[in-house]
Amino acid sequence: MNFKIFEMKILIKNKALCVFGILLLSFVACKKDFLDVNPRNSFTDETVWQDPVLAEKFVSDIYNVFEASNSGFTEQMQASATDEALWNHTDAFLLLNTGAINGANEGWGGTSRWWERMYTYIRFSNIAIERLGDDTKNSISDKGSKDRLLAQALFIRAYCYHQLLRYYGGVPLITSSYAYSVDPGVYEKKRGTYEECINQIIKDCDEAYKRLGDAKLEKGRINSLTILALKSRTLIYAASDLHDRDKLTSKVTDLNDLSAKMPLLAYTTGSQQDRYRLAQVAAKAVLDAVSKKVNGLKSLKANFALHLSGANGKVKDTKKGSFVMKGQKYHVTLAGQEIICDNKTVWTYMKDNNEVQVNTYNPNEQTISPAKLFTNFYDKEYAYKYIGTRSVGGKNCDIVELTPTNKSKQFSKIELAVDKANSTLVGGNVWEKNGNKYQYEVSGFTPNAPAADNLFTFDPKKYPGVEVVDMR
Structure with a gap:
């Protein structure tokens, strides 16, 4: 008798567990999106620009444009591209070392000259500039933090265009991000002139410098001197004979279509001396930063x-x-x-002679x-x-x-x-x-x-x- 009672208790307990399990499954089955969880390794565009930490991480990621191979610190090192060292691990360097480079085969070059790579980071910069520059598209309340992030994005965009301009002449100037479209015509963009590209780079540098001010960022990021240096380098290139129409025409005589390409390669108006003066002012600004600090x-x-x-x-x-x-x-x-x-007064003391010469300071x-x-x-x-x-x-x-x-x-x-x-x-x-x-x-x-x-x-x-x- 006692055994049967015990057996019935177990049966009732098992039935209760089964009912609970069925109810639990029914509850889960009713929640149709139980597998739709938020990923922990990616964030929506809206989420990024509502969080100052995520916004900073987005801008930090754009610094990948300066990867090691851009600076020459790959296993080959830059010396392999000169007569200082010999490296024949790749045919690209062999072409350099033997002087066999031609228009069809340029040999080795860092990724900083790659068209696609530069435009990838221009797009990232454009996204950051758009979101940070419009208060309705972000929730970052600290204006100083926002300005510092904007300055970095503006500088990196200027750097990318500076690299493209060095290698390709005038390039398409894209200063906003594109939404996806099935119409390929949306993405067609005429190449900007050499002068237009220079103006865009200088504009970005000036805006970056204004927003960054004297702020000190962590090691590895830009500072005001970095911006001044890029501006100065860009302007000294712009003042070169290579980018003045008259000088270029007199030096290059074997290109039949040079006149048609001239706007992409050089200034077609304006004074070269005026451009040199702008370059000098920019170079002096680098030194003035030292004087200001001292x-x-x-x-x-x-x-x-x-x-x-x-x-x-x-x-x-x-x-x-x-x-x-x-x-x-x-x-x-x-x-x-x-x-x-x-x-x-200037005193010059010579210890060996125990003598001091006194002069008026000049x-x-x-x-x-x-x-x-x-x-x-x-x-x-x-x-x-x-x-x-x-x-x-x-x-x-x-x-x-x-x-x-x-x-x-x-x-x-x-x-x-x-x-x-x-x-x-x-x-x-x-x-x-x-x-x-x-x-x-x-x-x-x-x-x-x-x-x-x-x-x-x-x-x-x-x-x-x-x-x-x-x-x-």
Whole structure:
């Protein structure tokens, strides 16, 4: 009897479980979209621009346009494309090394020259610019954050068009994203002229610079100096003989359809000299960014190395030292020598002779001292030219070339290297007319270093027995 009761209890319990299971299945069956879950690895366009974090990630992804192969840091390295190294892993490099490149086979080239790739990232940039530039299409309330994202998208679009223009001449200017259409005519776009492309690049650079301002972004992103450098490079290309109709026509005589292609290759109106002036202003802006930073400091301290080379290129002498600046005052310390200036008087102390020479400070003095590199000495009597980027002391630098317009100066050319990351001067080269070359390397830049006023005057009491030679 007890066994039957126990058996009935189990049967009732099992029936209850079955009923519960049927009810559960019925409930799930009624929910027709139970498999329609939101993916965790992708987001809708609307979701991205409502969330500041996702919007930043979208813009960050556009930086993939600067992949390693664009910069030459692939396994082959750029040296393989010159006579510095030999790499025959691919036929493309073999074509380069043997000089067998022709119009039908161009050999190796980085992906930054690929038409399709550049337009892919132009599209991404256009999407970001459209969404961030229209308050009805995003929910980012922080205007500063929005401006910084816009500046990055504008810069990358300018960079892509700058690359396309270098390789292909005038290209279609697409500044808005396309929605999908079955009509191929929607996607047809006439190529812009060379001048129109230059104008678009400069417009994007100017807008990016205005929106970014002095904001400091995390390492690996652009800064204001990056934007100025791209603008300067674009304008110096625009001022070249290669892109002036009259100069190009006189130099290229073997193309029958050159006249028809001229608008895609060069300016057909305007003054080349005016374009050079614009390029000079843009190059000077890179240097002005350094002066602006220095002028905003109470003082600065840095170490330097000075290498003197003769006309044969061999290093004759190397000097190392340090300097402290405070406004226009400076104190330079070298082995066995000190140069002190209070903006009125210059004292040059020679330790071996225990002698100090006293001169009146002349801001127009021709000598380029380490301290003078950090002033805006270049404001007058110089022509400016941005000549590209170079690694100096392990830092990625913009290089600006200065040529004296006053032919009486003892040097023929100056190069200044400006660190892209923080707008500081890290070195320079000075070529004298006699063939000598001075190379400066600046390191250990310390802003707002302690600098008492008495550091910038010479006190004879600190140098017992010193002979004072007053040359004023």
